[in-house]
Amino acid sequence: MVETTAWGVLLLPVILGLFAVGAAAFDATLAARAAGVAAPRSAALAPLRSAAGLLVQQRRRTLAADTLLWRAAGMVLLVAAVLASLVTPLGQWAVGDLSAGVVWFNAMEIVAWAAVWLAGWGANSAFGLVGGYRFVAQGLAYELPHMFVLTTAALGAGSLRVADIVAAQQDLWFVVWMPVAFAVYLLSVLAMAFAGPFNHAVSSDVAGGVLAELSGVDRLVFVAGRWVLLVSGAAMAVPLFLGGGSGPLLPDWLWTLVKTALVLAALVWAGRRVPTIRMERFEEISWMVLIPATLLQALFVSLVVI
Amino acid sequence: MDGMQLAGGVPMAGRADDRDGLTLDQLHVPLGPLLPLWPPGLVVRTKLQGDVIQQAAVEVLGIGDARGDAFWLRPGRPLKARWLDASAALLAIAGWADAAAVARRLRDQVLTGTPQAEIAGPIRRWGRQVRRSRTLPWLLTGVGQVPDKPSTPRALAGDALTRLYRWVDSLADPKTSVAPPDVADGTPWAVDVLPSVLEGCELATARLIVASLDLDTDMLTVCEAHHG
Amino acid sequence: MWREIVFWLCAAGSVITGVAVFRVDSMARATFALLASFLFAAGTVLLVDLTYLGVLVILMMIMEMVIMVVFMLMYMMNPAGLMPMTMVHNQKGSLAIAIGTFAVLATGIYLIDWPTSSAPQPEDPTMALGEALMGPKMLMMIVLGLALFATIVATVVLATHRGRYDRYGDRLDRDRPDDPVRGGVGR
Known part of the structure; x- marks a missing residue:
């Protein structure tokens, strides 16, 4: 019931880009409102203004930087973030309907591990490197629960194909009977896009971490990649847990967009409500609480399926 | 030994025992004197292994020019x-x-x-x-x-x-x-x-x-x- | 037609990046060159419609290489390649082994009478491949996988520097473990 469309290759980056700009604008508006700025509406344009500034900014150089790997980091992050959405259906169209779509999505988001580490490594700066290593630690913390959650959704449908997972939710959305999996999925989406409370890799206590020395176009590409990754994660929540495009009145592609926007807005909003979660604390929570919780959820789902 | 060779003009890191019983590279990273949200003039000279501070020395710059004004x-x-x-x-x-x-x-x-x-x-x-x-x-x-x-x-x-x-x-x-x-x-x-x-x-x-x-x-x- | 082009691109890319592993000075670059080589190899797996296996290779290799780069930098000298060094040891011997292996495999490819089949492609090639490889021993292999995993966990537990007696005291009576850094569960 999901058909693949070739022209979607052209449309996908545009949609993701619009969502990313929208999310960044929403984030900037929330920040302006907290700071008590008189006109929060003009703050919504702040991301575009700073993007334009970065475009004309000259690159900062650091001593003995590994320029090749450093420049590659942003490109890799952006491309992988777009590719992650290759299997996400928009209503009934998807760019690629792989038989192992869920695994593909997971593989593309793992690319962020490499990209963020490279961005930290390339600058030859202590703060950047600390940020890069923090993200690897964060990856080890969120990835296992995340994988179990993806497995749980696939278990419920009995297939790794995203279209089958959507089809399995015709009667009952997965979010209803897999609430733990859904919650952990949202957490790990924030963590994999190092956004919200999981921005330890780029936090202010290490002068911006992997972003510390990134400047100009490189920084723009990297930050854009990060927002697109968050969008990709939020968009995948819709077919995995929220019934894909199903809904009354509106056409299913519109429902997908609406649900994605809601999930994205909730993630951005929640991310601002909580201070940065440091890895030494999150690691233990993740392994002692989240992994058992997701395993129990997977067990429950497999019992129901059987 | 490594101090002789310079890479990009920076001497290579020396090594020392760390908290967990390993011998790791030691990195000297000063924090301050000017950072956002940091007391101006405060310098913390840290010896890092990984991102663990093994040693810290604190100094405050500019005390000499005391004006008695805060x-x-x-x-x-x-x-x-x-x-x-x-x-x-x-x-x-x-x-x-x-x-x-x-x-x-x-x-x-x-x-x-x-x-x-x-x-x-x-x-x-x-x-x-x-x-x-x-x-x-x-x-x-x-x-x-x-x-x-x-x-x-x-x-x-x-x-x-x-x-x-x-x-x-x-x-x-x-x-x-x-x-x-x-x-x-x-x-x-x-x-x-x-x-x-x-x-x-x-x-x-x-x-x-x-x-x-x-x-x-x-x-x-x-x-x-x-x-x- | 396009499959052949992609195959040769993947094959050439895999070899070139594989060579690069030994040509670059920096451990970081060597690791990521190796990663690129594996990703090209995964491309060839995808070409024979083993989607699950191909994507899994991509997934596992990225994870593995990111973790490996941490250890490469930690234990190898000259991690950033800021000073000239070489990744090659025992050059003559390894060259002989490499050429020998290549020759044996290449002649093997041409000498073996590869079977052809006119049977339609199975619906799930990964499943078909698994059953062809494992056959009736599938259950045993699954159990073996679990045993291997248990061995890894046991090895880590045995090798750990600080056990529960270090953390909770000789009588295991401390309320909160004595750790160098406080964890998140707050015990």
């Missing part, structure tokens, strides 16, 4: 504003940008002389929000625990969380609105104790600890001037 001691600088300032810095480094932004806005309102009646409500609301957060205690408990000795200033006892809560609670207390600026400041003591608190910490907590101790390097110049 920002928070000038008239019209109530203690309330200083507490809001300190809370804002700690919250910002803890990564809670929105709560920090509110605290900064309130601080500016206090400094520009907004009447007490007008500002008490917003401060109480902000304080309730900070105290209500469940993540904050989870993240700050045990960070920057100072030794519990008779010499420990009462305002600085405990860990980062108790200090933050102390500021927040005092802000909500109507009696403190008239309290004069405090000359008996904890900064000299905090600077003395800082290296021992920082050692063995991860870099992640170093800046939290410094922010939670509310160091006012201006005060040091004042103390210097008083003692000759």
Whole structure:
């Protein structure tokens, strides 16, 4: 019931880009409102203004930087973030309907591990490197629960194909009977896009971490990649847990967009409500609480399926 | 041995034993003297292994040019504003940008002389929000625990969380609105104790600890001037 | 037609990046060159419609290499390649082994009479491949996988520097473990 469309290759980056700009604008508006700025509406344009500034900014150089790997980091992050959405259906169209779509999505988001580490490594700066290593630690913390959650959704449908997972939710959305999996999925989406409370890799206590020395176009590409990754994660929540495009009145592609926007807005909003979660604390929570919780959820789902 | 060879003009790192019984490269990273949300002039010279601080040496630049003038001691600088300032810095480094932004806005309102009646409500609301957060205690408990000795200033006892809560609670207390600026400041003591608190910490907590101790390097110049 | 082009691109890319592993000075670059080589190899797996296996290779290799780069930098000298060094040891011997292996495999490819089949492609090639490889021993292999995993966990537990007696005291009576860094569960 999901058909693949070739022209979607052209449309996908545009949609993701619009969502990313929208999310960044929403984030900037929330920040302006907290700071008590008189006109929060003009703050919504702040991301575009700073993007334009970065475009004309000259690159900062650091001593003995590994320029090749450093420049590659942003490109890799952006491309992988777009590719992650290759299997996400928009209503009934998807760019690629792989038989192992869920695994593909997971593989593309793992690319962020490499990209963020490279961005930290390339600058030859202590703060950047600390940020890069923090993200690897964060990856080890969120990835296992995340994988179990993806497995749980696939278990419920009995297939790794995203279209089958959507089809399995015709009667009952997965979010209803897999609430733990859904919650952990949202957490790990924030963590994999190092956004919200999981921005330890780029936090202010290490002068911006992997972003510390990134400047100009490189920084723009990297930050854009990060927002697109968050969008990709939020968009995948819709077919995995929220019934894909199903809904009354509106056409299913519109429902997908609406649900994605809601999930994205909730993630951005929640991310601002909580201070940065440091890895030494999150690691233990993740392994002692989240992994058992997701395993129990997977067990429950497999019992129901059987 | 490695000091002879230079890579990009920088000597290679030497090695030393670390906390976990490994021999790892040692990196010398100075923090300060000028960083956002950092006491100006404070320099912490750290020896890092991985991101664990093995050794820290603290110095304060610019004490020599003591003018005996401190920002928070000038008239019209109530203690309330200083507490809001300190809370804002700690919250910002803890990564809670929105709560920090509110605290900064309130601080500016206090400094520009907004009447007490007008500002008490917003401060109480902000304080309730900070105290209500469940993540904050989870993240700050045990960070920057100072030794519990008779010499420990009462305002600085405990860990980062108790200090933050102390500021927040005092802000909500109507009696403190008239309290004069405090000359008996904890900064000299905090600077003395800082290296021992920082050692063995991860870099992640170093800046939290410094922010939670509310160091006012201006005060040091004042103390210097008083003692000759 | 396009499959052949993609195959040769993947094959050439895999070899070139594989060579690069030994030509670069920096451990970081060597690791990521190796990663690129594996990703090209995964491309060839995808070409024979083993989607699950191909994507899994991509997934596992990225994870593995990011973790490996941490250890490469930690234990190897000259991690950033800031000073000239070589990744090659025992050059003659390894060259002989490499050429020998290549020759044996290449002649093997041409000498073996590869079977052809006119049977339609199975619906799930990964499943078909698994059953062809494992056959009736599938259950045993699954159990073996679990045993291997248990061995890894047991090895880590045995090798750990600080056990529960270091953390909770000789009588295991401490309320909160004595750790160098406080964890998140708050015990």
